[in-house]
Amino acid sequence: MSATERMRARPAIDGDGAAAILRKEWRLPSTELSVCSLRHGLRSFLDDTGLPPDELHDLLLAACEAATNAIEHAQHPSEPYFDVLFEVEDGQVTIVVRDHGQWRDGPSGPHRGRGLMMMAALADTTVSSLPQGTTVTIRPSAAGAGPGG
Secondary structure (H helix, E strand, C coil), X not given: CCCXXXXXXXEEECCCCCEEEEEEXXXXXXXXXXXXXXXXXXXXXXXXXCCCHHHHHHHHHHHHHXXXXXXXXXXXXXXXXXXXXXXXXXXXXXXXXXCCCEXXXXXXXXXXXXXXXXXXXXXXXXXXXXXCEEEEXXXXXXXXXXXXX
């Protein structure tokens, strides 16, 4: 991981003495190399969730797309970083990617502009865009949850 990464992985203990929350945070420079670094680091945490392989890959792809968008679309960022939060609480995986700039459309082309649709197809995805940054929250798709899902 990058030297600018802010690492914090800590389980929280619930009333029964069992770990109820696992949290990991990254702060990565807004460069393309950070997506590769995030992919490797996030993969190791996702491997420990017990998610089915297809669901794990979908979450990883959606998170990396959100990170790519944070790099490409954050205009005039107040900080040259994007933040990623990975959390497992009571078995529910959540990944949050946040940039620190105003959304701007990227370059156009026939193979561009499908990232948000792709993320929505891969996982339950919400996007909140404010002047101080865009936040993307990703969770396993409800369609893939449950037995046989």
